[in-house]
Structures are given as structure tokens and as C-alpha cells.
Amino acid sequence: MDELLRPASVIRKAKDNSDGFLQELTLRERSNGAETRSKPQNKTPSTPEDALEILKHEPDYDSLVSALTFLSRHESDGSSFPSIKLPSPLSAQLVHALVSEIVPNYWALLIEDAHQPKNSGLRLLLYCLSSITGINAILVRLRALIQEAKSEATAKAKRPDISLNLGILLELLCRVLQGDGWLLEAWRIATSGQDGPARTRPRLQEMVATFGGGRVVSLAAEAEGIARASDSSKNVGDIWPADSAQYTEWLGRNVVKLVLSDLGPDETKFGSDLFAKALRLGHSEGLIKQLLTELVLKSGADPRRFGILLGNLPQTEQRKVLYSVLKLCSNEHLDKLGRCESEDSKPRISAVAGALGGILGSGENGRRHLVEWLSGSSGAGLGEGVGIRRAVTAVIAQNKDDLVMVLEKSLAQYGDQLYIKHSPMLQQEAHAQVLLLAAGYVHRKSPIKLVLLLRSSIWLNAISNRLGAPHQRARFLGMVVGEALSSLVDKGDKRLNFKMEETDEDEGRWYKGLVEVSDEPGPLEPLFSTRVDTPQRKRESQRKPVQRPAPQPPQTGFIIEELSDEEAPEDDDIVPYAKPDSDAEDSDDDATLVTRNKPKAPVYIRDLIKYLRDTDSYDHQKLALATAPTLIRRKAGYGTEVSEHAEELASLLVGLSDRFEMDNFDELRIQGMIALIIAKPEKMGQWFAKTFFDGDYSISQRASILVVLGLSGRELAGFETSDYAAAAAFPSKTLPERVERLYLNNSSTTQPSSTLKPLPPNALDNIATSLTSSFLAPMAATAADAATGPDAILLHPHLLALYLKTLALLVHAAGPSTLALPQMTAELWRLLLGTPVRAQAVGDLAVTRAVLVGFVALLDVNEGRMREVCEELGREVVEAQEWVADVFGGLRGGDEGGEEEGVNVLAAGVLVRLREGVERWRGVLVGELIGFG
Structure with missing residues (x-):
């Protein structure tokens, strides 16, 4: 019994100091005449077990730094102990002790010690936690605190330490994940050593699931919301892992670092798995643009790296990413080229084709996706310019079989009756352009193939179905395609010629000229600059209005007689047009100058843009300027037309010149720009301010920008109310005229409801x-x-x-x-x-x-x-x-x-x-x- 009871004594030992006030108390045990300390204080560990004991027993700061130094450096000293970053039962215990015990108690001291150049406690701690084991431990601790905070909220009890610990863990998470090479280092650690694929593969799968599955973002966002709702929210800084956009950008930078490291195909496969997971975080377009910019559209980049990354994705993800790449290339580099009629656009189209060719390489899957994109029912870049279709066709043209497949599919779809009747006309126009481009390439590579195709029943049925279509635009596409393809294979009088005015105008000649277009994949240097000149706008500014001669009737040999009303045959199938009213333009001396087909006012923003671009037409310019203020204000709150085309509209209005000396030209142009700012103040206010300093405009145009900013600012503040605001109101928001009179006083009834007055030049x-x-x-x-x-x-x-x-x-x-x-x-x-x-x-x-x-x-x-x-x-x-x-x-x-x-x-x-x-x-x-x- 006496052996179980051992006496203990407290020995006070004074330290040698100048004051004599500081003394060290040491608890000693006596056992068989020997004395040992009960707690390890200021001790350097020699094994990971010693380090774990030190971390569990509330060490002082010097002992903590010694333990962290041992855990972070023992691997480089040649010891046989496994790294703390490798998953093992002992490393899990060490990391758990660091996250649960050390971080909450020593965080303030670690932050104060962070300014040291090297071997600071914070740096050692971050090194020990920079692994999948450390991240999982932080996430597990965050989840536990979040559940505890929710349970406490249900019980109506408040513990401020929960929010404080959440803030500390969130800051720790931000610091641990900081850096673009984090995942590359984690991959190296997970694949280091002598472990075979059976043990390495689960580690990599766990990393992909943790970082690509959104677990980090969801837990960080939920923890941040709880922490900021507390009284200690002022201590919570910018938690970027809680923002899915910033986290996706960080993930993209790490994937780029993985791909550029040249360690082998396994590493690229790991990057592709992360990329596929990250596409589902809600910012796929931004992520694809980031990787495309870093791996392809940069000086010295190798597009094949992006192709390898793309090739490891599943087929559905490959198609999705490739279509997004086509959309980005079109929006960023090709759409501003317009119809691409000048030779200045050819290098940029060749550069996009070169980039696509470098990405796809010799893989069959990528080319198959491009063939589907060109000839599929979804539309070959619906709503985008012809430049991207030219670039993709140039890539497909490198393989004869793929090119013929595109032509055959396009021709079969082009003549299908259901397609003609029900498909949107914008889609039919895109497919008609693809058909003409592909036919031109086939004619140059294999003329006999095009000749045989145009002698088949498919071609004859397509032309007849097009000419019998109920829509005039569908018939127009049928005529221009028929004339263009016939010009390639038929000679002399055998050429198809409908002798219609529409096919001989600018648009018809442009469509028929697509069969002569030939592009080749070229160098990528034109894509490295972000500025895109618009040759079409330069060309339009040099044009002069040309008076067209009156059309002469063709000499057909027939005599046309005018029948009187009494002699006209009665035909129930023919409905006569009503006689036109008297027109002021009928009094013109020259009857050939009378304009019967007056353009209608635009009702969509795209029509307004089309009118503004037509600088050769007085009627289009006048209608566009007169309609722009009201139309922009009316469309601002309905749909996305204004937001999608606001910048394009603003650039057109700012750069517009008065070629026809219109009345109130400057006032209408300024009102159109004011309407854009009123419609989208946050976006367009910044755009006009930036354009004033950075835009390539004259002094008078910059002065108009200042006038627009000043007047729109006063209207937004309520100092002034534009009459265009009342004119832009939808009828559904106003009372009927008779009912409205009941609510208006006598003085207001005598005044018009809306009087649009031009702005004076010195407003x-x-x-x-x-x-x-x-x-x-x-x-x-x-x-x-x-x-x-x-x-x-x-x-x-x-x-x-x-x-x-x-x-x-x-x-x-x-x-x-x-x-x-x-x-x-x-x-x-x-x-x-x-x-x-x-x-x-x-x-x-x-x-x-x-x-x-x-x-x-x-x-x-x-x-x-x-x-x-x-x-x-x-x-x-x-x-x-x-x-x-x-x-x-x-x-x-x-x-x-x-x-x-x-x-x-x-x-x-x-x-x-x-x-x-x-x-x-x-x-x-x-x-x-x-x-x-």
C-alpha cells in the first residue's frame, strides 16, 4: 500500500535575476530517490511522439516553436520519420492538436511573431498545415463550430468565443491556401515516396473532391456569415475563400501552375479533374477565359497544353469548354470586326484558327465537336459575327473528310422544309454562311465533289423548298446561296440568276462573296493585343452618299398595257392594294427620287444599332437619333437588350458625325447618351468617365461626354426631369386619356402631356x-x-x-x-x-x-x-x-x-x-x- 503512495514536494528555486522578484516554481516527483519533472517545459522533441506530447500539454511559446521546427524540418535532416503532410494516424493527431489546441490559444502571439524574416512561429505553423490533412482538419473544425453556433442560436444562448474562433479559423484558412503553387506542392507530396498507385490514387481523389467540389467555399461562406453577425465582426477581414468567384480564380491559377510544371501526364490528369470540378462552381466562363488567356493567348504560350488539359475531360465537358472557347474568341477578338470584309481582319481570323488548331491538334474528338458546332441544329455561333465561323471552317478545312461532312450536313439542313418554316431566321443566316464557306473550300480542294453534289436531288429539292418558303428572308437566302454555288460549277448561260434586286445589293453580294473566302491557321500574335480596330467604321467614314440611278426595266420583248378599272379582269384570288394617300414627296419634279419604301422606326436595340451603323442612309440616321432616347429608356427595365448592347451603343453615339447636317443633331445625340446613363448608371457612368480620358475622340466629342455626364447626374439626382422619361413610359403604366382628364386640373389639361424640347447648345x-x-x-x-x-x-x-x-x-x-x-x-x-x-x-x-x-x-x-x-x-x-x-x-x-x-x-x-x-x-x-x- 505504501508503494502506491509516493510523497511529492514543491521546491522553490530562485532564478538568478537582478530583481529577485521572478522565481521559478518546479513541481518534482520523488521516486526511489530520483526527481523528474511532471511536464516537459522548454524541451526540444526528438520524435514526432515527443512533439505530440508537447502540443497536448499547453507548451510555452519557445517549446511550441521548437516542436513546429522539428515537424517542419526533420524530413530534410534525413530522418526516417514520415512527413507531417503525408496522411497517417500520427500526422492526423498532430494536425488535430495544432488546429484545435494551438491555433485558438496562440494565434495572437503567432500573428505578432509573423514579422520575423525566417523561422517565425506562424510560418512554421502554416507549413505544417499546408496539406490536404491540414485543410480537412480546418474544415472539420469549422463545421463543428458552425453546428454549435446553430444549436446555441436555437437555444437563445450566445457564446462570443464561437464567433471569435470562427474568425481565427477563417483567417488561418486564407493564409494556408495563399499562393498559386499550393496544389502543385500538394500533388508532389501526395505522390512522393515509394507508395504505389493503390495508395496514391485515393489521396489525389480526396484532393479533387475537397477543392473542386465546393466544400471549401460553402463552409467558409457559412462561417463568415456567422462571424460577421456577431459583435466581433470588425475583426473579420476579407475572407476570399468564401467568395466563389475569387476561389474559382485561385483554383484556375493553381491549375495553370500544374499544367505548366511539365511533370508528366499524371499531373495533367490531376489538373483536368480539378478543372472539370471547378466548372460546376458557377463561374465556368470566367474560369475558361482565365485558362485560355494564360495557356494560349499569351506570348510564348503553347496551345497544346490547353489541348492536353481539354483532352482529359469527359466528352460532354469537352464540348462545353470548346464551345465556350469559341464564344470567348468571338466576343473578345472577332465580333468587333463586323462582316470582316477588309484584309485587315484576315490576320486576326487566321490567329483564332491557329489557336483552335493548336488546341485540338490531331485529336478526332475535338474536330468532331467543331463539325457538330458548324452543322448542328443549335446554330453555328447564333448571334455572333461571321468571323468565328470563318476561323472554325479554316480549321475544319485542314481535313477533307470533315469538310465534306460539314457541306453535306449543311446542305441537307438548308433545304429541310421544317427547318425553313420553324427555325429562327438568325440561325438560318448563320447556317447559310457556313454552307457558302464550306462550298468554297470544297470547290478549291475537290471540285468534282461539289459538282456531283449540285447535280443531286438534295440540291434541287433544297432550292425548290427555299423558293416556296412563306418568309421573304428565307427566299432571299435561297436565292443568294443558289446563285453563289451555281457560279462555282456552272458556266455561261447555265449559271443560276434570279435577276432580283435584293441579290445584287450590298448584302446579297456579300453573301455570294463568301465562297471566295479562304483562311489559313496562322500565328497567334494578333490576339495578344486587346485593342481591336474596326475597319468597317473607318471605311464607312470615308464613304460619300451616292445617288443611285433610277432602275431601268429589262428589255424582255413584252409590251405592258395599262388596263382601266372597267377593263380589269375580275379575279377573286387577287386582292388589290388600297390607293395611297397624297404624299408631299409626290410633288417632286423628278419622279425617280420619290421614296415609297420608307424605313420604319426601330423597335429593338439591335435595329437601332443597325440604323446607327448605316452612315450612308439619311433616313436611317434620322430615325435612329430621333428614336434612341425614348427607345433606350423604354427598354431599360425590360429584358437585357440595353445592358448587353449599352457599350456598343455608347461608342456609336459618341463617335457619330453629322454628315447630313440634320436639325438638332447634337441635341438628339446627347439625349441618346443621357438615356444610356439613366438606364444603366453604374455601368455606363464609369464607361463614359473612362472614355473621356482613354478614348480616341476629338475635343468636341470629349466635350459632349462631359455635357452628358453633368446633365445625366442632375437628372438622376432629381433636379431635372426629362420629357423623354414620360414619353418612354409604357402604355400599361398610364391611365386612358378620358380617365386621366378626371384626375388633372384645368390648367394641366390645356397643356400637352409631353413636349420634347431640344437642348440648347449651352445647357x-x-x-x-x-x-x-x-x-x-x-x-x-x-x-x-x-x-x-x-x-x-x-x-x-x-x-x-x-x-x-x-x-x-x-x-x-x-x-x-x-x-x-x-x-x-x-x-x-x-x-x-x-x-x-x-x-x-x-x-x-x-x-x-x-x-x-x-x-x-x-x-x-x-x-x-x-x-x-x-x-x-x-x-x-x-x-x-x-x-x-x-x-x-x-x-x-x-x-x-x-x-x-x-x-x-x-x-x-x-x-x-x-x-x-x-x-x-x-x-x-x-x-x-x-x-x-
């Missing part, structure tokens, strides 16, 4: 003058010797003056309640006092007036927070007062009612308001200037 200046007049009115009323406010001047200021006025109006339109007012005030105030602006203001009254208008807007909108302005911008306020005083003293205002007098009065008003603020908050300003603000 922005008038608004600025109105703003300054309202600013000076109270002071003019109270001052005994005050002069009247400045008159409205028809000024033509420099672009800088217009720019400053626009900024002033936007700040004023934002109003005193905007959250960003302090920042906006500081930036505009410093801009107005900047050296470049004040240098331009010397001797230029227009710029001086613009600077003063800027101060008017700032003082007016900050009227209720002048104390904060003096606290934040003390030196700037004093500097502004001195500058305005110099302006006021330097201007004599001798020209009564002139420009100089107006600037002088405006400077006086600004100076009075500044002095009022300085006198009232003098104490704040003095404290700021001497450093005690």
Missing part, C-alpha cells in the same frame, strides 16, 4: 449659371451695395473649364446626404487648388469661372458641415480664401454686364462665404494649422 453653362445665381441670391438680398447676379453668358470655354463645371455639377447633384461627400469634397477641393488648374486659370476667365463654380458647388452642398470641412481641410480652406481674394482683387469688372464683371461678382460671393466659415470656425482652423486640430 451645361446655363445650369452652372443657375447654380451660381441661387448661391449669390441670399447675399445679394442682404447686402446693401450688392450687384445683381451674373447674367447668362453664351460661352465657349476650354475643355478644362467644362470638365471642372461637370465635376461641380455632379458633386452638387450628389447632395449633402451622400455618404461619400467628405471624400468627394476633399478630392475636388484639392483638384481646384492644384497647380495645373491654377496655372491654366491665369489669364483665362473661362477656367477661372469654372474653378469658382466648383467652389460654389462645394460650399453649397457642405453648408451644414462647414465645421467638418474646416477640421479636415483647414489648410485648403485658408489657401482657397487667399486665392479667391487674389482673383477678386485682380479683376476690376469694368465691362458692365460682361464676362469679367460676372467672374468678379462670383468671386465676391465665394469670398464672402469662405470668410463666414473662417470667422465662425477660427478656433478649429488655428488648431489645425498649428498641429492641434
Whole structure:
């Protein structure tokens, strides 16, 4: 019994220190005359088991660092112990101890120690957890805390430590996953050693399931929501793994690193598995664009790497990725080329064909997908330009069998009656282009094959079905395809010629010219630059309107007699047209100039774009400009037409020139741009601001952009209401006219409901003058010797003056309640006092007036927070007062009612308001200037 009871004693041993206050207490045990310590303190481990014991028994910081150093470096020392990153029972216990015990208790100390250049505790900890075992341990701990937080919420009990621990684990997850080569290193560790495929394959499958399955994103997002809902949410930073877009981008960078490492096919297969999983995270288009840019569309890149990555995917995923690549190439590089009629577009199309050829290589699956894309019922790039169809056809043309297959399938589909009757016309146009391109390649490679095909019943039935189609557009496609293919195989009088005006116009000649197009896969350098010139727009700007001669009737030998009403035969099948009303254009002396087929106003955004691009047609340009403000506002909240084509519309309106000297051309163009900003303010406001600085436009076009920004900003703020807003309202949102009269007073009934007035050329200046007049009115009323406010001047200021006025109006339109007012005030105030602006203001009254208008807007909108302005911008306020005083003293205002007098009065008003603020908050300003603000 005595052997089981061993005496223990506490021995106090004083350490050698200068104070004598710090003493070490050591608990010792006596056993057979020997003394041993009960807890390992400040001990260096020699085995992983020793390290585990140290981690379990609340070590001090030095012991923790020693254990982490051992676990992270023992493998490089040549020891026989397995790495902590390899999955094993012992490594699982070590990682669990680190995540559950060490991280919650020592995180603050580890963060403080992170600034050390090397061997810091945080770096050692991140190294030990940078494995699939470490990530799983963090995710398991997150799930446990999330469940505990949910149960506590159900029980209406709050534990702040749960949210705190969630925040710590989320920050740890961000730090562990940081880096583009994380998955590459994890793959190397999982496949290192002597383990065979039977043990390596499950590790890799676990990594694919963990990182590609969305488990990280879902748990991180749920944990972040709980952590931010607590009182300690201010300690939670940017948790990027909780954002699926950022996480997918990180995964894409890691896949690129895997593919570029050149370690072997197994590594590429691992990257392909991750890529296939990541496609299901909801950002497939962005992920494909990222990999395409890094692996193909970059100088020195090898497209075959992307092809190897694509070849390891399942067939369905291959088709999906390949079709997305075609769409990206079309949208980013080819759609802006228009119809690709000029030779400048040929290198870019050849580059896209070269990229596709490099990706697909000699694989049959990829070519089969391209054949299906060209001839399938889904449409060969429905809604996209012809450039992508030219590029894909150039790739297919490298294999004769695939090319003939595309031609045969396209021809059979082209003449099918159900297809003609029910398929969208946009789809039929795309397939007609593919048919013409493929026929041209087949004619050059194997003419006899095309001759035999056009002598078959398939071709004859196709032409007859097309000519008998109920839709005029379907018949037009039938005629142009028939004439184009017949021109390749038939000679002389045997050529098919319908002698229709439509087939001889520009569009018909363009369609028939597709059989002569020949592209070859070329170098990828034209795709490395993001800027795409539009040769079609340059060509259109050089065109001049040409008066077409009156069409002459063909000499057929027949005599046409005009029958009177009494002599006309009665035929029940013929319904006569109603007689046209009298037309003002009928009075023209030249009857050939009378236009009967007037274009109709566009009802879709795509039609509006088509009209704006037709710079040779006065009617199209006039209709487009007159319809654009109302149509854009009407379509803004219905569907995605405006959002999808907003930038294209804006670029067309900004670059549009008045070739026909239309009335109110500038006003209508500006109203169209204003409608775009009103429709999509967040997107188009940034676009116009960026275009003002980066766009390749003239001074007048940049000035129009500033006018648009200023006027649209005031309309968005509610200062002005455009008549186009009422005109753009749908009828379903208005009362019937008779019922509406019951709710309107007598004065309103005498006025029209909507009166569209053109903008004056000095609209922005008038608004600025109105703003300054309202600013000076109270002071003019109270001052005994005050002069009247400045008159409205028809000024033509420099672009800088217009720019400053626009900024002033936007700040004023934002109003005193905007959250960003302090920042906006500081930036505009410093801009107005900047050296470049004040240098331009010397001797230029227009710029001086613009600077003063800027101060008017700032003082007016900050009227209720002048104390904060003096606290934040003390030196700037004093500097502004001195500058305005110099302006006021330097201007004599001798020209009564002139420009100089107006600037002088405006400077006086600004100076009075500044002095009022300085006198009232003098104490704040003095404290700021001497450093005690």
C-alpha cells in the first residue's frame, strides 16, 4: 500500500535575476530517490511522439516553436520519420492538436511573431498545415463550430468565443491556401515516396473532391456569415475563400501552375479533374477565359497544353469548354470586326484558327465537336459575327473528310422544309454562311465533289423548298446561296440568276462573296493585343452618299398595257392594294427620287444599332437619333437588350458625325447618351468617365461626354426631369386619356402631356449659371451695395473649364446626404487648388469661372458641415480664401454686364462665404494649422 503512495514536494528555486522578484516554481516527483519533472517545459522533441506530447500539454511559446521546427524540418535532416503532410494516424493527431489546441490559444502571439524574416512561429505553423490533412482538419473544425453556433442560436444562448474562433479559423484558412503553387506542392507530396498507385490514387481523389467540389467555399461562406453577425465582426477581414468567384480564380491559377510544371501526364490528369470540378462552381466562363488567356493567348504560350488539359475531360465537358472557347474568341477578338470584309481582319481570323488548331491538334474528338458546332441544329455561333465561323471552317478545312461532312450536313439542313418554316431566321443566316464557306473550300480542294453534289436531288429539292418558303428572308437566302454555288460549277448561260434586286445589293453580294473566302491557321500574335480596330467604321467614314440611278426595266420583248378599272379582269384570288394617300414627296419634279419604301422606326436595340451603323442612309440616321432616347429608356427595365448592347451603343453615339447636317443633331445625340446613363448608371457612368480620358475622340466629342455626364447626374439626382422619361413610359403604366382628364386640373389639361424640347447648345453653362445665381441670391438680398447676379453668358470655354463645371455639377447633384461627400469634397477641393488648374486659370476667365463654380458647388452642398470641412481641410480652406481674394482683387469688372464683371461678382460671393466659415470656425482652423486640430 505504501508503494502506491509516493510523497511529492514543491521546491522553490530562485532564478538568478537582478530583481529577485521572478522565481521559478518546479513541481518534482520523488521516486526511489530520483526527481523528474511532471511536464516537459522548454524541451526540444526528438520524435514526432515527443512533439505530440508537447502540443497536448499547453507548451510555452519557445517549446511550441521548437516542436513546429522539428515537424517542419526533420524530413530534410534525413530522418526516417514520415512527413507531417503525408496522411497517417500520427500526422492526423498532430494536425488535430495544432488546429484545435494551438491555433485558438496562440494565434495572437503567432500573428505578432509573423514579422520575423525566417523561422517565425506562424510560418512554421502554416507549413505544417499546408496539406490536404491540414485543410480537412480546418474544415472539420469549422463545421463543428458552425453546428454549435446553430444549436446555441436555437437555444437563445450566445457564446462570443464561437464567433471569435470562427474568425481565427477563417483567417488561418486564407493564409494556408495563399499562393498559386499550393496544389502543385500538394500533388508532389501526395505522390512522393515509394507508395504505389493503390495508395496514391485515393489521396489525389480526396484532393479533387475537397477543392473542386465546393466544400471549401460553402463552409467558409457559412462561417463568415456567422462571424460577421456577431459583435466581433470588425475583426473579420476579407475572407476570399468564401467568395466563389475569387476561389474559382485561385483554383484556375493553381491549375495553370500544374499544367505548366511539365511533370508528366499524371499531373495533367490531376489538373483536368480539378478543372472539370471547378466548372460546376458557377463561374465556368470566367474560369475558361482565365485558362485560355494564360495557356494560349499569351506570348510564348503553347496551345497544346490547353489541348492536353481539354483532352482529359469527359466528352460532354469537352464540348462545353470548346464551345465556350469559341464564344470567348468571338466576343473578345472577332465580333468587333463586323462582316470582316477588309484584309485587315484576315490576320486576326487566321490567329483564332491557329489557336483552335493548336488546341485540338490531331485529336478526332475535338474536330468532331467543331463539325457538330458548324452543322448542328443549335446554330453555328447564333448571334455572333461571321468571323468565328470563318476561323472554325479554316480549321475544319485542314481535313477533307470533315469538310465534306460539314457541306453535306449543311446542305441537307438548308433545304429541310421544317427547318425553313420553324427555325429562327438568325440561325438560318448563320447556317447559310457556313454552307457558302464550306462550298468554297470544297470547290478549291475537290471540285468534282461539289459538282456531283449540285447535280443531286438534295440540291434541287433544297432550292425548290427555299423558293416556296412563306418568309421573304428565307427566299432571299435561297436565292443568294443558289446563285453563289451555281457560279462555282456552272458556266455561261447555265449559271443560276434570279435577276432580283435584293441579290445584287450590298448584302446579297456579300453573301455570294463568301465562297471566295479562304483562311489559313496562322500565328497567334494578333490576339495578344486587346485593342481591336474596326475597319468597317473607318471605311464607312470615308464613304460619300451616292445617288443611285433610277432602275431601268429589262428589255424582255413584252409590251405592258395599262388596263382601266372597267377593263380589269375580275379575279377573286387577287386582292388589290388600297390607293395611297397624297404624299408631299409626290410633288417632286423628278419622279425617280420619290421614296415609297420608307424605313420604319426601330423597335429593338439591335435595329437601332443597325440604323446607327448605316452612315450612308439619311433616313436611317434620322430615325435612329430621333428614336434612341425614348427607345433606350423604354427598354431599360425590360429584358437585357440595353445592358448587353449599352457599350456598343455608347461608342456609336459618341463617335457619330453629322454628315447630313440634320436639325438638332447634337441635341438628339446627347439625349441618346443621357438615356444610356439613366438606364444603366453604374455601368455606363464609369464607361463614359473612362472614355473621356482613354478614348480616341476629338475635343468636341470629349466635350459632349462631359455635357452628358453633368446633365445625366442632375437628372438622376432629381433636379431635372426629362420629357423623354414620360414619353418612354409604357402604355400599361398610364391611365386612358378620358380617365386621366378626371384626375388633372384645368390648367394641366390645356397643356400637352409631353413636349420634347431640344437642348440648347449651352445647357451645361446655363445650369452652372443657375447654380451660381441661387448661391449669390441670399447675399445679394442682404447686402446693401450688392450687384445683381451674373447674367447668362453664351460661352465657349476650354475643355478644362467644362470638365471642372461637370465635376461641380455632379458633386452638387450628389447632395449633402451622400455618404461619400467628405471624400468627394476633399478630392475636388484639392483638384481646384492644384497647380495645373491654377496655372491654366491665369489669364483665362473661362477656367477661372469654372474653378469658382466648383467652389460654389462645394460650399453649397457642405453648408451644414462647414465645421467638418474646416477640421479636415483647414489648410485648403485658408489657401482657397487667399486665392479667391487674389482673383477678386485682380479683376476690376469694368465691362458692365460682361464676362469679367460676372467672374468678379462670383468671386465676391465665394469670398464672402469662405470668410463666414473662417470667422465662425477660427478656433478649429488655428488648431489645425498649428498641429492641434
